Amino acid sequence: MSIFRWITRGAGLVALACALPAAAQSPAKIRFMLDWKIQGVHAWFYWARDKGYFKDENLDVAIDQGDGSAAAVTRVMSGGYQAGVGDVNAIIQNAASKPGEAPVMVYMIYNQAPFALITKADGPIKTLKDVEGKTLGSPAGAAALKVFTALARRNGIDEKKVSWTNMAPNLQEQMLLRGQVDASAVFAATSYMNLVAQHVDPDKDIRWIFYNDNGLDLYSNGVLVSPKLLAEQPRAVGGLVKAVNRAMKECIAAADACIDNLARNEPLIDKSIEKRRMLYVLKHSILTSEVAEIGLGDVRDERMARAIDQIADSYGLPRKPSVGEVFNRSFLPPKAERAAKLPL
Structure with a gap:
């Protein structure tokens, strides 16, 4: 081998060796969609970003506001986002009809689904059955609307006798209070404090009909990721879960x-x-x-299986996805690192 060829080859190997660490250290870019407009329940995601917890896991996470927890599932499925906060019940529906295409939840946040119908306490709707013949309201992408069919079938409600009006998320409570709808399908997490902000007493002036008090036993929102991210960048998924868990505990x-x-x-x-x-x-x-027993982020498989049965039966889904198709706990930190309780 000539001296020139030896030097050229050696220089190339050195250049390659220098380039490899830089490529390996390049952060994984994740577009992350929230389930709604920015609220207090999103504080931990911004805390994780601003405190550098995503960066610590070699992630570059861009957070966008959303317009519904069911819509977030669709946006991740479309490929526009790699991860987000969405409703596991929407994942179940999509996993049943499009196996392998639906996102997978990797960190459960809402152990109890906050789906509810709200109506004026002095209004005509006293029981769930009273919604027949009435007009209900909801944003088009809201999970409480998407799951209403399961609630209706569970309680013998004729959906053909229920009319729906779609509205912007910020008008949901206002339209109820103005009498433009008889009831609204809501996320209690959002509506309770929206009513407080409008100087309404949500405990005295509003009747709450919770889905989980009327035959359903559902989980709800959590961190979900696309199948592509899960398959191609599992380390990024693990880092995302670790950072969110760390931020949640601190918040x-x-x-x-x-x-x-x-x-x-x-x-x-x-x-x-x-x-x-x-x-x-x-x-x-x-x-x-x-959650006190199993820790933040996890689910009980038997309860999730029952939820899948309820959703599949209510919607007449073509198949019942397995728990593993819907929820993947393999990225969760140890249980001791997921223990949390409100300070006294």
Whole structure:
């Protein structure tokens, strides 16, 4: 081999060796869609980003606001986003009809689904059956609307006798209060504090009909990822879950700091309202007795299987996906790292 060829080949090998570490260290880019407009229940995602927890896991996460937890599932399926916050019941429906294409949930957040119908306490709807012949409202992409069929079939409600009006998310409570709809299908996490902000007492002035109190036993929103991200970048998925879990635990312990950080991202929020919203959701939907036993992020397989049965039977799905098609716990940190409770 000539000296020139030896030097050229050696230089090429050195260049390649230098390039490999840089490529290996290039952060994985993830477009992440929220389930709704920025609220207190999203504080941990911005905390994870702003505190550098995503960066610590070699991730470059861009967070966008959403327009419904069922819609977030669709957006990830379309390929526009690699991950997001969405409704596991929408995942079940899509996994049944499009095996291998639906996102997979890797970190459950809402252990108790906050789906509810709300109506005026002095209005004509006293029981669930009273919705027949009435007009209900919901944003088109809302999970509470998508799951209503399961609720109706479980309780013998004739859906043909129920009329629906779609509205923008920010008009949901207003249209109910103005009498433009008789009831609205809502996320309690959102509507409870929206009513407080409109100087309505949600406990005295509003009747709440919760889906899980009327025959359903559903999980709800959590962190989901696309099948492509799961297959091609499992390390990124693990890093995403680890960062979110770390941020959630810190926000549970230090709500004020996390809400202050959220306000730096969205100065128009009312910090007192969003703190109350976050604490309300933590108390009623996240930090349940089941979570005290199994830790943040996880589910009970037998309960998830029952939820799949309920959704599949109610919608007449072509098949019942397995729990493993819908939820993957293999990226969860150890249970000891997922223990959390509200400070006294």
